[in-house]
Amino acid sequence: MNKKAIITSALPYANGEIHLGHVASTYLPADVTTRFLKLNGVEAYYVCASDDFGTPILIQSEKEGKTPAEYVAHWNKRDYEDFSAFNIEFDYFYKTSSPENIAFVQDVFTKLNDAGHIYEKEIIQFYCNNDKKFLPDRYVKGMCPYCKAEDQYSDLCESCGRVPDEITDPKCSLCGQPPTKEKSKHYFFKLKNFGDSLGKWLDENEHLQKDVKKYVQNWIKSGLIDWDITRDISWGVPIPLEDTKGKVFYGWFDNHLAYISTAIKFLNDKGIDGKEFWNSADIYHFIGKDIVYHHFLFLPAMRLGLDSEYKLPDYIPTRGHLTLESKKISKSRNWYIGLKEFLGYYPADYLRYYLVAINPYSQDDLNFDWNDFATRINSELIGNLGNFVNRALGFTKKAFDGEVPEPESFDDKDSETEQKIKDLAADVGSLMEQNHLDRALKKIMEFSSYFNQYFQHKEPWKKGPGTASCVFLSVNAVRSLAIAIFPFIPESAQKIWQQLALDGNVSELEWNEMSVLGISSGHILGEASPLFAKVEESEIEKYKKQLEPSEEK
RNA sequence: AGCGGGGUGGGGAAGUCAGGUCAUCCCGGCGGGCUCAUAACCCGCAAAUCAGUAGUUCAAAUCUACUCCCCGCUACCA
Numbered sequence: 209m210n211k212k213a214i215i216t217s218a219l220p221y222a223n224g225e226i227h228l229g230h231v232a233s234t235y236l237p238a239d240v241t242t243r244f245l246k247l248n249g250v251e252a253y254y255v256c257a258s259d260d261f262g263t264p265i266l267i268q269s270e271k272e273g274k275t276p277a278e279y280v281a282h283w284n285k286r287d288y289e290d291f292s293a294f295n296i297e298f299d300y301f302y303k304t305s306s307p308e309n310i311a312f313v314q315d316v317f318t319k320l321n322d323a324g325h326i327y328e329k330e331i332i333q334f335y336c337n338n339d340k341k342f343l344p345d346r347y348v349k350g351m352c353p354y355c356k357a358e359d360q361y362s363d364l365c366e367s368c369g370r371v372p373d374e375i376t377d378p379k380c381s382l383c384g385q386p387p388t389k390e391k392s393k394h395y396f397f398k399l400k401n402f403g404d405s406l407g408k409w410l411d412e413n414e415h416l417q418k419d420v421k422k423y424v425q426n427w428i429k430s431g432l433i434d435w436d437i438t439r440d441i442s443w444g445v446p447i448p449l450e451d452t453k454g455k456v457f458y459g460w461f462d463n464h465l466a467y468i469s470t471a472i473k474f475l476n477d478k479g480i481d482g483k484e485f486w487n488s489a490d491i492y493h494f495i496g497k498d499i500v501y502h503h504f505l506f507l508p509a510m511r512l513g514l515d516s517e518y519k520l521p522d523y524i525p526t527r528g529h530l531t532l533e534s535k536k537i538s539k540s541r542n543w544y545i546g547l548k549e550f551l552g553y554y555p556a557d558y559l560r561y562y563l564v565a566i567n568p569y570s571q572d573d574l575n576f577d578w579n580d581f582a583t584r585i586n587s588e589l590i591g592n593l594g595n596f597v598n599r600a601l602g603f604t605k606k607a608f609d610g611e612v613p614e615p616e617s618f619d620d621k622d623s624e625t626e627q628k629i630k631d632l633a634a635d636v637g638s639l640m641e642q643n644h645l646d647r648a649l650k651k652i653m654e655f656s657s658y659f660n661q662y663f664q665h666k667e668p669w670k671k672g673p674g675t676a677s678c679v680f681l682s683v684n685a686v687r688s689l690a691i692a693i694f695p696f697i698p699e700s701a702q703k704i705w706q707q708l709a710l711d712g713n714v715s716e717l718e719w720n721e722m723s724v725l726g727i728s729s730g731h732i733l734g735e736a737s738p739l740f741a742k743v744e745e746s747e748i749e750k751y752k753k754q755l756e757p758s759e760e761k
Numbered sequence: 762a763g764c765g766g767g768g769u770g771g772g773g774a775a776g777u778c779a780g781g782u783c784a785u786c787c788c789g790g791c792g793g794g795c796u797c798a799u800a801a802c803c804c805g806c807a808a809a810u811c812a813g814u815a816g817u818u819c820a821a822a823u824c825u826a827c828u829c830c831c832c833g834c835u836a837c838c839a
Contacts, residue, residue, distance in 0.1 A: 221839045262839060419765070426764055436837060459839055501836055572766070573833075580773075583788060591801055599798035606797070664803040669796070738799050
């Protein structure tokens, strides 16, 4: 395992609140992975930033009568607060509009330009004579030429999902006037040049998911198209060339560069050579499947265009989208649950547990279902794990006054049980390393379940022979569980740690410590109390009702 | 249309890459047990010709071909 790592997750676009879908596919898996790496002694840093530029933000800030800078500052702060409440622990959360990123983007552009990967081309753009501005992407609305739906954006029809070549009956989305067509000079990145080297990189990188690779390689085979990297708006990274007034870089040119610029800024501030660290670390970019194109083509192509001055990613864990009660999440139809809202109902660990448990390491969509949530929390988190912790510690309290007894000689069952503890770190660890967080979590639950059986089988409450060994091993298993479960549900892990009356924080331990019998006889436990409260059906029904779509479409 | 992913007991999933030791896990149902534990926990039972058809093989949920369904993506959408 590389002892250095930089972890990023897709940047939250600074124009709305974080919802369950965001955290499920990217932020939570990234956070769990980072915590795991840190326990393994990896110098791992999880960096992220708000994605501040672009047309939708500009339009929305204009509507709200704010400057775009004010507008994104608000969302940057709010997103960070929401993430923190969910125990997504960034080492650094910055923004794409930072001076460091702007300078970095301009530098990258200059280098790509010098290397001959950029060219200028005149294109025809919509222009509004009334508002005196060019109208890229979402500034133009009209009728979808395919399904004839009215009032659709020029870059995407939400009704049929297609991308119109040219929208019918175009109107400026600001004033409603029909725009005219004007020439505008844009810069293009020669993505075409990188087909072969991208293909080679994809072939050689063994960590990338096979299905995603295949998908991207098909795109490459069908021929890449050069990429328009500029826009005629005012809110973005300025182009470092003469005669480019009123133009900025397109958001997808600058935002992923913030992975690098933010990491380097953070590391340099810490007194570490950021660039050197970047190039010697394992690089992880956690993303949702909607931005595969950008992360498997644009991002690596740009780095290749700089002769890999900054290392290409080693891992791009790509996960599917979250559906809600089997329907697509949609803010405009009120079919979504905000992260902040959810955390008002249940502890962060409930959601962390559930979202990891249902989330495979693949592009498959996953579904949030309120009833399923209640069942899994009640039966798995509480009935299995919470119950074992509570009965093991509670019993020790009752029968031995909280003092861990001296074990007797182990019988076969005890030895088998001890072996379970010794195998745990490797069993769970190998799954974690392969990014199978859901399976790793399941493995931990199996471990807990095994101990429920063991405890039952030994019947220590009858105080027969073997009682002391059973209690001794069970208490140690609780300690192992606390360490193993920490990356997933850190607050609860720490609670267990306190009930065990062990020093320090779980986060400071080594991963392999979970396979050691770290509690000796004579150790005095702390107070034992239930870790979790049940999810009540009546509550669930209430939250379900709040989901009723405000307006059917 | 192209590409990708699926169809496994009542519900939800794993297993398919490396064929046999595979039909597993969770929920639900039924019956029993325990009382340390949040009506939690433990044991047992019922229930699947692993979408269909044909093939390869001593052996197929797993490989091949075809068919029928479902879902996703398709580039400037952040």
